[in-house]
Amino acid sequence: MIIGLLTAVAASACYGTGSVLQAVGSRKSARQEAAKASTTGVTQHGGPSLSSTAKAAVTWEFMVGTVLDFIGFGLGALAARLLPLFLSQTVISANLVITAVLSIKLLGIRLSRAEWGSISVVCAALVLLATAAGPEGSGHTPIATHWWLLAAAVVLIGGGTLIVRLMGSRAAILAGLLSGLGFGALGVGVRVLNGAAPFHLPTLLADPALYAILVAGLGGMYLHTVALQIGSVNGATAALVVGETVVPGILGVVWLGDASRPGFAWVAVLGFVVAVAGAVAVAWFGEPEPSAEAGTDTQPGTDTQPGTDTEHAGASTAGGTAVGTEAGTGAEAGPSAHSLAASPKR
Numbered sequence: 001m002i003i004g005l006l007t008a009v010a011a012s013a014c015y016g017t018g019s020v021l022q023a024v025g026s027r028k029s030a031r032q033e034a035a036k037a038s039t040t041g042v043t044q045h046g047g048p049s050l051s052s053t054a055k056a057a058v059t060w061e062f063m064v065g066t067v068l069d070f071i072g073f074g075l076g077a078l079a080a081r082l083l084p085l086f087l088s089q090t091v092i093s094a095n096l097v098i099t100a101v102l103s104i105k106l107l108g109i110r111l112s113r114a115e116w117g118s119i120s121v122v123c124a125a126l127v128l129l130a131t132a133a134g135p136e137g138s139g140h141t142p143i144a145t146h147w148w149l150l151a152a153a154v155v156l157i158g159g160g161t162l163i164v165r166l167m168g169s170r171a172a173i174l175a176g177l178l179s180g181l182g183f184g185a186l187g188v189g190v191r192v193l194n195g196a197a198p199f200h201l202p203t204l205l206a207d208p209a210l211y212a213i214l215v216a217g218l219g220g221m222y223l224h225t226v227a228l229q230i231g232s233v234n235g236a237t238a239a240l241v242v243g244e245t246v247v248p249g250i251l252g253v254v255w256l257g258d259a260s261r262p263g264f265a266w267v268a269v270l271g272f273v274v275a276v277a278g279a280v281a282v283a284w285f286g287e288p289e290p291s292a293e294a295g296t297d298t299q300p301g302t303d304t305q306p307g308t309d310t311e312h313a314g315a316s317t318a319g320g321t322a323v324g325t326e327a328g329t330g331a332e333a334g335p336s337a338h339s340l341a342a343s344p345k346r
Helices: 002-035 050-056 060-082 085-092 095-106 113-132 143-170 172-192 201-206 208-230 233-254 265-285 290-294
Strands: none
Touching: 002 060, 002 085, 002 095, 002 208, 060 085, 060 172, 060 208, 085 113, 085 172, 085 233, 085 265, 095 113, 095 233, 113 265, 143 172, 143 208, 172 208, 172 233, 208 233, 233 265
């Protein structure tokens, strides 16, 4: 149990740091696209195009974040086999706390009292879950259920990507939620995977769960990238938290035999519900304000270079100051959590 918890915490740290670095890379790429007055960076519905997302993925910040994600994936996979899913997935989802704290430094975000309070609620809920967790289930399931898991992953990622592209800039929270469901399916796949322990390559390659893991993991990463491009990093990550904890937690108990300690079932349920509620609260309070999405009204005295169109140069702050040094603006401001939540206009 202790080794599993330490592994889950390490995975959480990797995921949290990776999310912020990916957000930095995504925003840098978006500002560069805006500075070029690119018309290929968005779809007709206002969301990021595939080419825009691909360009975000080749920034050094995004690549380092992706490496950390892969390390986090390996650690998370190990934790999923050592702990009940309702505990391992929820501890890993605590990367929200790391994301929020690092966002202060790397993204210049100021967290409101409501956001700090919501993060504190999530942390308290994790303590309850860790206290109540019992032994993990066996993970042995009929092969037919592995095929169902693969089918669900394909429908989730394929259908979700289409819906997100149609919704465009309004789909940040939905994209985060769908990416979380993808990572949740990945966690379930790791638990039921055949040929992993003991390792047997032919059995591993013949298991549909392996391909469900690949589809859900890669698709979840793409949808998370989209969410980071068009919405609040904390909001998108919080929605991801809900997706990767609720469904896997329930499936772990109902399908895989995960359980709480005797007499602690109510503590586990309370901790789980409070953790999800806290994550939803962070998503709610981290949602961009309409004024931040509407445009970029610069404050009096903001210094911009001649010919720079601030509406296309960068994200606007809640106070109205355009932030876009990458695109050529010289504005300096102290952005709030809602200000850098808005995606750069393109």
